[in-house]
Amino acid sequence: MTAATPASALVGAPGTQALQIRVRGRVQGVGFRPTVWRLARELSLRGTVLNDAEGVLIRAAGETATLSTFIARLETECPPLAAIESIDVLPYAGPVPDHFDIVESQHGTADTEVPPDAVVCADCAAEILDPFSRRYRYPFATCTNCGPRLTIIARMPYDRTATSMAAFDLCPACAAEYGDPADRRFHAETTACHVCGPRARLIRFDGRAVSFDQSSMLDDVDATLGLIQKGEIVAIKGLGGYHLACDATQAVAVERLRALKQRDRKPFALMARDLDVIRDYAAVGTEEEATLTSAAGPIVLLQAAGGKRLPDAIAPGLSTLGFMLPTTPLHTLLLRRMRRPVVMTSGNISNTPQVISDEDARERLGTIAPFALVHDRDILNRVDDSVVRFAAGAVRVLRRSRGYAPAPVRLPRGFETAPELLALGGDLKSTFCFVKSGNAVLSQHIGDLDDVQTFDDLTRTIALFREMLAASPGMIVADLHPTYRSTALARKMAAADGMPLLHVQHHHAHIASCLAENGHPLDASPVLGIPLDGLGYGSDGEIWGGEFLLADYVGFTRLGTFKPVPMLGGDKASREPWRNLYAHLMAEMGWCNFAMNFAELDIHRALAAKPRKILDAMLADGVNAPKASSCGRLFDAMAAALGLAFERQSYEGEAAAQLEATVDRDALDNEDRALDYPFTIPNLKQSGLPYIEPLAVWNAVFGDLILKTPAGVIAARLHRGLARVLCAMAVKLARRDSETGARFDTVALSGGCFQNRILLELTVRLLEEQGFSVLTQKVVPAGDGGLALGQAAIAAAQIIRNGTQDIRPIGGSNPCASESQGAS
Numbered sequence: 001m002t003a004a005t006p007a008s009a010l011v012g013a014p015g016t017q018a019l020q021i022r023v024r025g026r027v028q029g030v031g032f033r034p035t036v037w038r039l040a041r042e043l044s045l046r047g048t049v050l051n052d053a054e055g056v057l058i059r060a061a062g063e064t065a066t067l068s069t070f071i072a073r074l075e076t077e078c079p080p081l082a083a084i085e086s087i088d089v090l091p092y093a094g095p096v097p098d099h100f101d102i103v104e105s106q107h108g109t110a111d112t113e114v115p116p117d118a119v120v121c122a123d124c125a126a127e128i129l130d131p132f133s134r135r136y137r138y139p140f141a142t143c144t145n146c147g148p149r150l151t152i153i154a155r156m157p158y159d160r161t162a163t164s165m166a167a168f169d170l171c172p173a174c175a176a177e178y179g180d181p182a183d184r185r186f187h188a189e190t191t192a193c194h195v196c197g198p199r200a201r202l203i204r205f206d207g208r209a210v211s212f213d214q215s216s217m218l219d220d221v222d223a224t225l226g227l228i229q230k231g232e233i234v235a236i237k238g239l240g241g242y243h244l245a246c247d248a249t250q251a252v253a254v255e256r257l258r259a260l261k262q263r264d265r266k267p268f269a270l271m272a273r274d275l276d277v278i279r280d281y282a283a284v285g286t287e288e289e290a291t292l293t294s295a296a297g298p299i300v301l302l303q304a305a306g307g308k309r310l311p312d313a314i315a316p317g318l319s320t321l322g323f324m325l326p327t328t329p330l331h332t333l334l335l336r337r338m339r340r341p342v343v344m345t346s347g348n349i350s351n352t353p354q355v356i357s358d359e360d361a362r363e364r365l366g367t368i369a370p371f372a373l374v375h376d377r378d379i380l381n382r383v384d385d386s387v388v389r390f391a392a393g394a395v396r397v398l399r400r401s402r403g404y405a406p407a408p409v410r411l412p413r414g415f416e417t418a419p420e421l422l423a424l425g426g427d428l429k430s431t432f433c434f435v436k437s438g439n440a441v442l443s444q445h446i447g448d449l450d451d452v453q454t455f456d457d458l459t460r461t462i463a464l465f466r467e468m469l470a471a472s473p474g475m476i477v478a479d480l481h482p483t484y485r486s487t488a489l490a491r492k493m494a495a496a497d498g499m500p501l502l503h504v505q506h507h508h509a510h511i512a513s514c515l516a517e518n519g520h521p522l523d524a525s526p527v528l529g530i531p532l533d534g535l536g537y538g539s540d541g542e543i544w545g546g547e548f549l550l551a552d553y554v555g556f557t558r559l560g561t562f563k564p565v566p567m568l569g570g571d572k573a574s575r576e577p578w579r580n581l582y583a584h585l586m587a588e589m590g591w592c593n594f595a596m597n598f599a600e601l602d603i604h605r606a607l608a609a610k611p612r613k614i615l616d617a618m619l620a621d622g623v624n625a626p627k628a629s630s631c632g633r634l635f636d637a638m639a640a641a642l643g644l645a646f647e648r649q650s651y652e653g654e655a656a657a658q659l660e661a662t663v664d665r666d667a668l669d670n671e672d673r674a675l676d677y678p679f680t681i682p683n684l685k686q687s688g689l690p691y692i693e694p695l696a697v698w699n700a701v702f703g704d705l706i707l708k709t710p711a712g713v714i715a716a717r718l719h720r721g722l723a724r725v726l727c728a729m730a731v732k733l734a735r736r737d738s739e740t741g742a743r744f745d746t747v748a749l750s751g752g753c754f755q756n757r758i759l760l761e762l763t764v765r766l767l768e769e770q771g772f773s774v775l776t777q778k779v780v781p782a783g784d785g786g787l788a789l790g791q792a793a794i795a796a797a798q799i800i801r802n803g804t805q806d807i808r809p810i811g812g813s814n815p816c817a818s819e820s821q822g823a824s
Contacts, residue, residue, distance in 0.1 A: 361374070507549060
């Protein structure tokens with residue numbers, strides 16, 4: 001967001017004057033000062049520019065009209081990695097030099113953005129491949145337009161001495177470039193070369209010497225490729241952590257990596273040297289190409305296509321492949337001679353944090369990869385690769401990390417006076433969020449907090465962000481779930497610092513995250529929020545996961561839901577889809593009806609072999625079988641009915657992902673809509689809430705299985721039917737609420753189930769056809785990775801609207817815990 005001061009706002013009459021220009025945003029470490037210097041010199045202005053804790057400070061003197069042009073050009077000629085949030089102009093009466101200079105940074109209380117890391121730019125990539133360049137084949141070439149930022153920073157402002165590059169003194173040639181305003185490495189804090197910078201080495205983890213034929217291998221990086229081409233697994237120290245790499249076309253190497261990494265079926269990320277290689281294996285549209293080649297350089301999920309196939313072990317059961325292009329000069333050099341993809345997966349044992357230190361790499365990766373390509377530039381902050389997907393006309397972030405975090409989200413109109421606070425998100429796909437100066441600064445993806453090392457990484461990263469942002473939060477915000485590890489941490493932090501603690505309902509946070517990202521003003525009318533996910537703790541103490549909420553930032557009213565169905569075995573139901581299938585059968589039709597009508601089905605035989613007496617007793621007594629109104633568990637049950645991940649999910653969302661991948665696109669687009677599966681909308685007896693009832697759907701699914709209908713057609717009918725009932729519920733609630741005066745014309749979609757491309761696209765289209773304005777998530781994940789933003793927005797709104805008198809500290813009642821919280 002930008003807010004430049006127009007020429008009419010400049011102080012003074014036409015003539016010569018001096019101004020102090022404060023620029024805030026992502027303006028440090030991105031070549032902004034050199035741009036200011038160049039523009040000022042071109043316009044013959046006098047003055048200075050410097051970095052300080054608030055951003056960039058410019059003092060400039062010249063003709064009023066020229067100063068106005070200068071300020072306008074700051075925005076239009078902003079460096080590619082910069083993002084101006086605001087430009088404030090005041091008259092300046094202090095001394096101004098006779099020329100324009102860049103002066104030394106000033107330290108103080110930080111109030112500027114921490115820049116995200118950026119992949120190797122085109123200029124640096126060309127330079128390292130140029131035999132006449134002094135950086136030919138240098139793996140760590142960077143400039144102001146690319147290179148590490150968050151991964152190497154220790155504190156703000158962003159200067160070389162505040163990063164892990166402080167260990168490398170500039171050689172005379174690099175120092176000359178660093179000091180030359182006309183050079184693209186002018187004040188590039190990560191600049192280096194063969195003489196003075198970090199160096200890459202190929203090592204063995206067992207300590208034995210590495211030797212290779214130097215007549216055929218150019219250097220250690222080239223020798224690493226030779227190992228990969230021979231079928232070896234190699235650990236590679238990248239930008240935000242170690243990766244494990246192997247030749248993606250060699251099935252034996254891929255399967256060995258799966259076994260050693262203990263990664264059962266979760267898909268591997270792939271890296272290819274260029275777009276042509278990717279197109280051999282996947283379809284690349286215009287938007288995907290732009291994202292692959294962007295400065296963020298994320299993993300992009302692409303539809304498998306092209307004339308070549310990869311081993312099934314790359315992405316078992318899925319129809320998509322996750323590709324990225326080389327992220328650093330090291331990777332560019334590594335893949336120079338490789339005309340096929342390589343696996344480039346996080347360097348860890350599954351469900352543990354990605355390794356960033358050389359010592360941990362030797363200890364934790366040595367049993368997986370005998371060789372490692374390492375370097376001597378320390379990684380200070382763990383930052384995983386980001387993951388995005390194109391859906392419903394936009395690129396959508398599924399995991400927000402390298403290249404995107406920690407770029408802030410500007411809070412919408414009405415949040416200008418938002419107090420400083422810290423929101424801790426959830427336990428899965430953990431992120432946290434600081435609010436400061438009207439910005440929500442969302443951390444990089446941390447991971448799942450069940451792992452002790454990941455939890456420790458969360459606490460360490462919170463401390464780092466607090467220091468970098470000079471943050472002084474006056475409130476801690478956490479999920480309503482009483483046993484979340486993030487909630488326990490919030491209680492501990494609030495008690496230690498004497499701060500109030502606010503609990504926020506999980507699905508309310510999902511919707512608030514969507515509202516905040518889309519700039520929905522604080523004083524705007526409520527929307528119908530439809531959060532669909534696996535589960536979250538409801539304000540009634542039950543498990544929710546498929547809800548219809550009339551919501552704004554301050555509160556919500558629950559208007560509708562999915563049918564509550566027991567989760568047999570509690571958390572086990574999230575991992576074993578057959579449990580959800582059995583629970584749905586018992587809730588919808590009972591075993592006798594199922595056996596009488598569908599005994600010939602394979603799933604009948606599979607379920608009959610389960611301990612039904614124990615399961616039925618759990619259902620009858622309500623023991624270890626909490627009811628959940630969960631869309632995610634419905635997807636699991638449907639997948640199990642088709643034999644997808646029937647026994648166990650090896651990663652969260654596997655069954656739903658396979659169900660989406662199974663969809664027959666021709667049937668989805670062209671089949672008679674009368675064949676869509678018929679969900680209905682009755683009312684719950686106790687609460688009177690309308691709910692989505694799937695009984696008729698189950699009869700239709702089992703009937704289609706009897707008729708040997710292809711699984712892809714069944715999956716298509718299910719997706720279409722679900723999207724239709726979501727829209728039907730929205731229409732029903734809009735009509736009902738128009739009668740009571742609580743009208744809405746906007747629908748906000750959030751929650752992990754809307755990372756399903758087919759469901760999202762169908763639902764958006766149907767809602768828009770009914771005249772609704774639809775809000776979706778793009779820059780922040782719709783899943784739990786976006787929860788912290790929603791929590792932060794809700795807490796800020798509570799304080800702005802009500803002050804702190806209604807926010808009770810630890811042990812107090814929860815102002816967000818009731819079903820109706822002021823939405824009007």
